[in-house]
Ligand code: BDR
């Protein structure tokens with residue numbers, strides 16, 4: 179039986195790869211995809227998700243637009259990394275598959291409440307506004323969730339938007355606080371992991387060698403997306419963040435970490451959005467998240483490349 183998942187995402191080139199990896203994997207059943215506001219506004223992320231589904235030949239996937247901005251304050255976006263469309267680097271046609279009329283938050287609530295408790299996993303690849311809003315609106319929701327696997331935060335690596343904060347948490351710290359304290363099992367994929375998963379020239383060439391239009395689109399995205407981080411970190415390639423969430427579901431043995439307490443700083447001017455992870459167990463606070471710290475990066479790229487090869491050569 180495939181694992182049932184809902185993906186909440188703000189594509190984003192790395193989000194796009196995460197979606198492709200999920201759609202290429204028979205171990206996963208994608209019940210729907212909800213669009214978050216993050217890298218770019220939700221009008222664009224909800225369109226980008228449909229472009230990716232069509233690229234994968236999956237017009238049957240239901241896509242829902244979510245909240246337009248964080249729970250508090252105004253939206254901070256990242257066109258400076260991802261380009262004006264959020265998915266610069268590949269020129270994909272305008273999608274023709276429909277956006278569902280239902281709001282993403284209502285879809286999350288309805289779907290989780292309709293399924294047996296502990297059977298649906300939520301994968302969040304952007305700011306967690308949609309899930310936090312759903313949790314706040316329906317108090318019985320957390321108990322229905324099998325687990326939340328999220329890309330966000332950082333401890334030993336620090337932040338990527340401020341010295342202390344990673345983008346997804348920084349954009350909506352209040353939402354992250356609500357999710358981290360909701361009581362559902364949580365797996366956290368922080369920068370500590372994603373910074374090990376570099377898009378080196380050799381790894382990108384292996385994807386390009388698949389020789390399909392889809393592989394061309396993917397390498398176009400990777401080459402666009404990595405330029406910013408290569409300049410910032412001085413590495414061969416940039417970190418590939420979001421597909422780790424999906425890879426963790428497919429091959430958890432690629433990852434290692436530990437269960438610990440993670441709290442979110444929501445107010446401090448200097449450290450707003452920081453994920454304060456008690457890795458060394460120096461507090462008595464409840465262990466609420468499995469904080470992943472290491473990954474077999476070559477194993478990750480072997481999996482990703484092999485799965486991308488399974489998608490239709492032409493949409
Ligand atoms: C996260 O921020 C976004 O720019 C990426 O898509 C990823 O989800 C990394 O900090």
Ligand code: CA
Nearest residue numbers: 190193303304
């Ligand atoms: Ca993302």
